[in-house]
Amino acid sequence: MTNAGRVFSIVDMRSVWRTLRSRLGPQLMRSILLVCLADGVVGLSFGAITVSAGLPLWLPMLLSVLVFAGAAQFLFVGIVASGGNPVAAVAAGLLVNARHLPFGFAVADVLRGSGAGAVSRRVVGSHVMVDEAVAFTLSQRGDQRRRAAYWMCGVCLFVSWNLGVVAGAFAGTAVRDTDVFGLDAAFPAVLLALVLPSLRDGSLRRAALAGTVIALATAPFLSAGLPVLLALVGVLALRRPPKPAGRTEEGAPS
Amino acid sequence: MSGALTLVVATAVLGLGTYSFRVAGPLLRSRLHLSARMEQLMAACAVVLLAALVATSTVFDGDGFAGFARLGGVAVAGVLAWRRAPFVVVVVAAAATAAVLRLLGVP
Numbered sequence: 001m002t003n004a005g006r007v008f009s010i011v012d013m014r015s016v017w018r019t020l021r022s023r024l025g026p027q028l029m030r031s032i033l034l035v036c037l038a039d040g041v042v043g044l045s046f047g048a049i050t051v052s053a054g055l056p057l058w059l060p061m062l063l064s065v066l067v068f069a070g071a072a073q074f075l076f077v078g079i080v081a082s083g084g085n086p087v088a089a090v091a092a093g094l095l096v097n098a099r100h101l102p103f104g105f106a107v108a109d110v111l112r113g114s115g116a117g118a119v120s121r122r123v124v125g126s127h128v129m130v131d132e133a134v135a136f137t138l139s140q141r142g143d144q145r146r147r148a149a150y151w152m153c154g155v156c157l158f159v160s161w162n163l164g165v166v167a168g169a170f171a172g173t174a175v176r177d178t179d180v181f182g183l184d185a186a187f188p189a190v191l192l193a194l195v196l197p198s199l200r201d202g203s204l205r206r207a208a209l210a211g212t213v214i215a216l217a218t219a220p221f222l223s224a225g226l227p228v229l230l231a232l233v234g235v236l237a238l239r240r241p242p243k244p245a246g247r248t249e250e251g252a253p254s
Numbered sequence: 255m256s257g258a259l260t261l262v263v264a265t266a267v268l269g270l271g272t273y274s275f276r277v278a279g280p281l282l283r284s285r286l287h288l289s290a291r292m293e294q295l296m297a298a299c300a301v302v303l304l305a306a307l308v309a310t311s312t313v314f315d316g317d318g319f320a321g322f323a324r325l326g327g328v329a330v331a332g333v334l335a336w337r338r339a340p341f342v343v344v345v346v347a348a349a350a351t352a353a354v355l356r357l358l359g360v361p
Contacts, residue, residue: 104279
């Protein structure tokens with residue numbers, strides 16, 4: 001019985017994989033897998049840094065499963081490890097993660113649907129809503145491609161991030177400083193590459209530019225997270241109703 | 255440093271709060287119908303947020319300046335992406351540029 005069930009689930013996963021491949025195309029698949037690889041290595045460093053700061057082995061893993069948001073996790077661990085108040089660490093993490101509220105409204109369409117499993121799809125799908133998944137979704141046109149890009153990126157990132165964190169927690173000091181590999185530049189580069197096609201629309205570019213200036217100008221004075229939220233004021237610079245964020249036809253910006 | 259129970263509770267609260275932020279949009283939007291214009295505005299908000307995130311995570315690391323190596327890496331990525339280089343090239347070039355700059359002693 002259990003074996004039969006397992007065989008079925010493997011067959012099921014294969015067909016899901018094949019469907020995703022055919023919907024996304026090899027190019028976009030490669031792009032998403034590259035991001036997963038890079039984030040997996042950052043996860044490795046998160047696990048290692050947390051444990052070598054003297055925090056328990058299970059903490060980075062629990063954070064990565066329950067919170068699943070890199071910047072907030074690093075911030076949380078940084079505050080707790082330096083003897084800070086856990087309440088302050090939670091508040092700081094929540095502030096950084098507040099951007100997921102507007103993100104949720106922007107990509108809600110990929111989690112929409114009716115029939116069996118509609119609710120569980122929203123419930124599960126929401127948890128893997130990370131910056132990269134949102135950016136990949138926005139870069140795609142068409143319901144099917146947007147949906148496939150969101151799920152592929154969200155689920156693969158969840159797996160690679162958590163695997164990286166577990167490995168890093170056990171490996172300890174093996175990979176501490178991912179800056180040596182320039183991975184700290186990879187995160188903004190990923191988002192930039194995905195967002196740039198949208199910025200070819202003049203009105204959206206103005207709004208993004210205004211928001212960026214606000215965020216950069218306020219960042220030295222405000223706690224992490226707030227400057228990015230303040231950037232939303234930049235939306236006022238939209239001249240006219242924006243076009244559906246300029247998405248490229250054939251997938252990742254090429 | 256905080257005890258184990260405190261850390262578990264803190265992690266759970268942060269996880270629950272983060273999840274609430276994430277699930278609010280999908281849950282609410284399945285119930286109320288938004289005009290096409292509102293949907294576009296939501297997408298525009300996400301683009302502005304991501305752009306700001308790119309800028310702040312490029313320039314700042316915690317409270318201080320992130321350094322010229324990271325800035326250089328992201329700048330190279332920006333030029334390549336604007337010239338429609340493949341995604342993989344953009345990302346690898348960003349990391350490689352930052353790594354090489356650091357190797358050369360750029361902070």
